[in-house]
Amino acid sequence: MKRKFVVILTFFLLLPCIGLSQNTVIDSLKNELKSYQKRDTIRLQILNDLAFYNYSNNPNEALDYADKATRLADEINSIKGKGQSHYMKGITYMDLGNYEVAIDNFNAAIELFISIDYLKGLAGCNNALGVLFHYQGDLQKAIANFKKAMAIDKELGLEENIPHYLHNIASIYSDLGNYEEAFINYEKALSIYNEKNNQYGKLHCWNAMASAYVEQGNYPQAMLYYNKSLETVEITKDSSSIFMALHNIGNLYKQQQNYDKALGFYKKALVMEEAKQSLRNVMAIKSSMGGLYIQKQDYINATKLIKESLALSREVGDKDQTAVCLINLGHIYLANEDYPKALNSYKAANDITTVNQKMHELIHSYLGLANVYLLTNKKELALSNVNKAIKLANKHQHLVHKKNAYQILSEIYKKDGNFKKALESYEMYKALNDSVFNEENIEKITQLEYEYKYKQQIDSLSINELKLTKTIKATSQDLEKSKRNLFLGIIAFLVSIIVLGGIIFSLKLRHQKAKTQNIAIEQKLLRSQMTPHFIFNSLSVLQGMILNKEEKKSIFYLSKFSKLLRITLENSRDKLVPLNQELEAVNNYLELQNLEVSQSYDYTILIDKNIDETLFKIPPMLIQPFIENAIEHAFEDRKDNRKIDIQLKYISEELICTIKDNGIGIDAQNGHKRKDKKSLATTITSERLKMLSKDFNIEGSVHIEDRKQYNEQGTIVTLVIPYKKDVA
Numbered sequence: 241m242k243r244k245f246v247v248i249l250t251f252f253l254l255l256p257c258i259g260l261s262q263n264t265v266i267d268s269l270k271n272e273l274k275s276y277q278k279r280d281t282i283r284l285q286i287l288n289d290l291a292f293y294n295y296s297n298n299p300n301e302a303l304d305y306a307d308k309a310t311r312l313a314d315e316i317n318s319i320k321g322k323g324q325s326h327y328m329k330g331i332t333y334m335d336l337g338n339y340e341v342a343i344d345n346f347n348a349a350i351e352l353f354i355s356i357d358y359l360k361g362l363a364g365c366n367n368a369l370g371v372l373f374h375y376q377g378d379l380q381k382a383i384a385n386f387k388k389a390m391a392i393d394k395e396l397g398l399e400e401n402i403p404h405y406l407h408n409i410a411s412i413y414s415d416l417g418n419y420e421e422a423f424i425n426y427e428k429a430l431s432i433y434n435e436k437n438n439q440y441g442k443l444h445c446w447n448a449m450a451s452a453y454v455e456q457g458n459y460p461q462a463m464l465y466y467n468k469s470l471e472t473v474e475i476t477k478d479s480s481s482i483f484m485a486l487h488n489i490g491n492l493y494k495q496q497q498n499y500d501k502a503l504g505f506y507k508k509a510l511v512m513e514e515a516k517q518s519l520r521n522v523m524a525i526k527s528s529m530g531g532l533y534i535q536k537q538d539y540i541n542a543t544k545l546i547k548e549s550l551a552l553s554r555e556v557g558d559k560d561q562t563a564v565c566l567i568n569l570g571h572i573y574l575a576n577e578d579y580p581k582a583l584n585s586y587k588a589a590n591d592i593t594t595v596n597q598k599m600h601e602l603i604h605s606y607l608g609l610a611n612v613y614l615l616t617n618k619k620e621l622a623l624s625n626v627n628k629a630i631k632l633a634n635k636h637q638h639l640v641h642k643k644n645a646y647q648i649l650s651e652i653y654k655k656d657g658n659f660k661k662a663l664e665s666y667e668m669y670k671a672l673n674d675s676v677f678n679e680e681n682i683e684k685i686t687q688l689e690y691e692y693k694y695k696q697q698i699d700s701l702s703i704n705e706l707k708l709t710k711t712i713k714a715t716s717q718d719l720e721k722s723k724r725n726l727f728l729g730i731i732a733f734l735v736s737i738i739v740l741g742g743i744i745f746s747l748k749l750r751h752q753k754a755k756t757q758n759i760a761i762e763q764k765l766l767r768s769q770m771t772p773h774f775i776f777n778s779l780s781v782l783q784g785m786i787l788n789k790e791e792k793k794s795i796f797y798l799s800k801f802s803k804l805l806r807i808t809l810e811n812s813r814d815k816l817v818p819l820n821q822e823l824e825a826v827n828n829y830l831e832l833q834n835l836e837v838s839q840s841y842d843y844t845i846l847i848d849k850n851i852d853e854t855l856f857k858i859p860p861m862l863i864q865p866f867i868e869n870a871i872e873h874a875f876e877d878r879k880d881n882r883k884i885d886i887q888l889k890y891i892s893e894e895l896i897c898t899i900k901d902n903g904i905g906i907d908a909q910n911g912h913k914r915k916d917k918k919s920l921a922t923t924i925t926s927e928r929l930k931m932l933s934k935d936f937n938i939e940g941s942v943h944i945e946d947r948k949q950y951n952e953q954g955t956i957v958t959l960v961i962p963y964k965k966d967v968a
Contacts, residue, residue, distance in 0.1 A: 266293050284312050284321040291328040295335060302332045323352035323361050327368070334372050337519030337556035342372055363392040363401070370408060375520065377559035377596035379412050386412075403429035403441055407448065414452045417599030417636030422452055443472045447484050454492055455600055457639030462492055483509050487525055494532050495640075502532055520561075523552035527564050534571050543572055563592040563601045570608045574615070583612045603632045603641045610648050614655070622652050643672035659795070666802070670809075778832060797835055804828040808861070816964060817860045819888075820853035826863050826886070833871050841875070841882030851890050855966045858895070859932050865925050866899045866942075866957045874903025874955060894939075895961045902954040905946040909955070929962070936962040 273286045287309035294302035306328040313322035330345035346365050353361035370385035390405040410425030426449050433441035450465035469485050490505030510525045530545035550565035570585035586608035593602035606629035613622035626648050633642035646669035653662035778801050785794035807825045823845065830843050847853065867884065875882045885900045903909075929940040940962040947954045 266290065269293065279312060280316060281318055281321060284309055284316065284318055287312065288321065288324045288328055291325070291332070295328065295332040299332050299336055303329060306332065319352050319356050320358055320361070323349045323356075323358065326352065327361065327365060330365070331368055334368065334375070335520065337523070337552070337558070339372055339376060339557050343369070346372075359392050359396055360398070363389040363396070363398075366392070367405065367408070374408070374412060374415075375558055375560065377563075377592065377598065379415065379596060382412060383409065400432075400436060403432040403436075403438070406432075407441070407445055411448055414448065414455075415598050415600070417632070417638070419452055419456060419637060423449065426452075439472050443469050444484075446472070447488055451488055451491075454488075454495060455640075456637050457643075459492060459495060466492060483512050483521055486512075487521075487528065491528060494528070494535070497535070499532055499536055503529070506532070519552050519556055520558065523549040523556075523558070523561055526552075527561060527568065530565075531568055534568060534575070537575070539572050539575060542568070546572065559592050559596060560598055560601070563589045563596075563598065563605070566592075567601060567604050567608060570605075570612075574608070574611055577615075579612055579616050582608070586612060599632060599636045600638065600641075603629050603636075603638055603645075606632070607641065607644055607648065610645075610652075614648060614652055617655075619652055619656055622648070626652065639672065643669055646672060659798075781835065793835070797832065800828050800832050804832060814860060816857040818854060819851070819856040819858055819963075822858060822860060822863065823847075823853065825860075826867065829864055829867065830884070841871070841884055843884040844886065846885070846887040848887075848889050851888055851895075856895065857964045857966070858961050859928065862925060862928070862959060862961055863897055863899070866959070870899065870901040870903065870955065870957075873909050874901040877904055878902075895963045897959040897961055899957040899959070900947070900954060902952075905948055905953065906944055906955040907946045907948070932962045936964065938962040 269286055269290050273283070273290065276283055276286065287305050291302045291305040291309065294305065306325045309325035309328070310322055313319075313325060326345045326349035330342045330349065333339075333342035333345065346369050350362060350365045353359075353365065366385045366389035370382045370389065373379075373381040373385060386405050386408050390402065393399075393401045393405075406425045406429035410422045410429065413419070413422035413425065426445050430442060430445045430449075432438075433445060446465045446469040450462040450469065453459070453462035453465065466485065466489050469488075486505045486509035490502045490509065493499075493502035493505065506525055506529045510522065510529070526545045527549040530542045530549060533539070533542035533545065546565050546568045550562065550569070553559075553561035553565055566585045566589035570582045570589065573579070573582035573585060586605050589601065590605035590609065593605055606625045610622045610625035610629065613619070613625065626645050629641060629645045630649070632638070633645055646665050650662050650665035650669055653659070653665055778797075782794060782797055782801065785797060804825060807821070807828070827845060830845075834840055834843070863886070867886070870884055881902070883900075883902045885898075887898050887900075889896045889898075926942055929942060933940040939960060941960045943958045945956050945958075947956050
């Protein structure tokens with residue numbers, strides 16, 4: 241079962257906005273510290289400022305500056321400066337995941353600020369504690385601290401800090417599953433950030449809103465906000481913001497099952513955070529990577545990463561992340577059929593999330609418990625837990641969880657023999673699944689990616705043109721009148737470069753657009769394979785069985801039909817599927833067609849010994865259309881002794897599939913058909929093979945012959961199938 245795993249939200253603290261040239265500010269402060277040697281409050285402020293500007297990118301250096309500030313504050317007896325240095329240590333240790341030391345420093349700062357009635361410092365400490373308690377999963381303490389901080393700043397008239405509180409409170413509402421309140425507060429914060437042109441604030445709002453849309457299954461809207469955040473990240477060059485963007489876009493690609501792209505973003509984010517020694521972000525990214533490997537069924541890598549993340553989350557006391565890791569471990573144990581360990585993991589996660597009310601993980605734990613109880617034949621407990629999940633998913637609009645819940649519910653009813661409810665639940669699951677992974681969403685996301693790349697190319701070209709214009713202007717001022725002809729030649733040369741660059745850029749855009757269109761075409765081609773003729777014919781056969789009261793036969797037929805339909809629809813979303821999975825679909829199709837007595841036939845599927853079906857991956861739905869052609873057209877004049885033989889060979893690094901029948905032969909079939917009538921399935925498959933040959937860089941072809949030239953009866957189809965082979 242495909243599952244959605246947690247998206248980690250990154251909060252920010254109530255501090256002055258980081259400027260757009262942070263490195264320049266740090267260099268300037270270092271020069272100022274070097275030149276200003278007097279040991280007074282001015283030097284103390286420079287040290288605290290250096291600690292602030294380094295805490296997210298260089299935490300060790302930030303702590304060093306904060307320690308120096310503490311010592312200087314004691315030397316000159318500056319209570320305010322000492323409180324600020326403790327505050328800086330608090331936010332740095334919190335970013336490193338050392339929550340106990342962070343709390344000690346915040347409490348020390350609060351005590352100092354109260355002694356001098358420094359309200360602005362108290363507001364900052366309460367906001368930081370709100371963030372810390374949110375990380376620990378104590379949402380009530382987090383809200384209380386945010387409200388204290390906001391009340392103080394309103395009293396002081398510091399309106400510029402209000403959007404930070406709105407953002408933090410919105411994030412808690414999002415965790416509680418109250419998305420309506422969350423988006424109201426995000427929009428209020430975003431409005432103020434836009435008014436103040438606060439790029440850092442807008443960036444965090446867009447990322448948080450995108451994460452909430454991912455949890456709701458609204459991927460196009462999520463991609464829209466991620467693209468906005470990426471544009472701002474490229475301006476700010478702030479490492480924590482870059483990490484947030486990389487991590488979140490990786491999460492989105494994981495939801496879309498584009499694992500290679502997701503892993504690429506995750507690995508970039510992990511390298512950044514390991515270099516910074518940020519434990520909290522390292523454990524978050526490792527958990528996400530572990531979840532990805534679970535979906536890829538690579539349980540060895542998944543277990544390693546999840547256990548590393550769990551150890552870190554317990555070390556820093558992060559209950560939210562602990563619950564996420566326990567759920568993911570439950571998935572691994574479940575897949576390995578270690579049901580007692582899976583049950584313990586899900587129960588532990590459920591205990592944590594029942595207290596902290598993190599809705600996404602709470603629903604996930606109920607689904608995990610339902611799965612374990614289902615597989616251990618405890619149907620009542622399975623039903624109880626899945627109903628709890630459905631109730632919460634409906635209330636909090638968790639579309640993906642709702643989809644997964646109905647799939648489990650269908651399996652429970654099926655196991656209980658209640659086929660009517662099983663079918664109703666499965667239909668609800670398919671409807672929800674199609675709403676999450678529909679063509680419109682895929683095309684919207686593809687279009688958003690294309691538009692973002694297009695804008696990047698336009699911006700790049702504009703910058704190059706601006707540089708060239710400046711070069712021309714500088715050159716024109718230096719040239720003397722006697723060199724005017726040379727100057728004109730330079731202009732002509734530069735203009736030629738711009739024109740050539742424009743042509744290359746245009747060709748790149750055209751290529752990108754063609755790739756976008758190919759994605760949509762591929763989806764349409766694949767979904768056209770399951771022909772209406774076959775579906776209506778199957779339903780008609782099923783109806784006949786029901787009317788004839790052939791109960792066992794009709795249940796068997798319905799099971800085979802639904803399995804084939806599911807495999808066909810699921811395979812249609814993948815560019816490659818395992819060979820054994822494709823052959824299972826072919827076998828189901830042949831069995832279904834063979835159940836009708838008037839059209840029965842013998843068939844064989846032979847696979848050479850040198851082919852390991854689990855290692856080969858092929859494009860889906862290449863073989864079935866030709867089998868369907870044989871069944872429909874080959875045996876028009878033959879009532880008995882009908883045969884279809886399918887054989888797969890691996891010769892000279894070519895994967896060859898032959899489909900033989902002993903029917904009337906292709907030449908006779910063409911004679912009976914109208915000249916303008918052509919098999920849609922055959923045409924589509926031939927076109928797909930041309931496209932696939934280019935994509936895989938492996939020749940693919942289809943060749944159809946009448947067997948009479950070999951002194952045999954019937955038709956032979958030879959398919960050379962493009963493939964990818966995993967290393968054993």
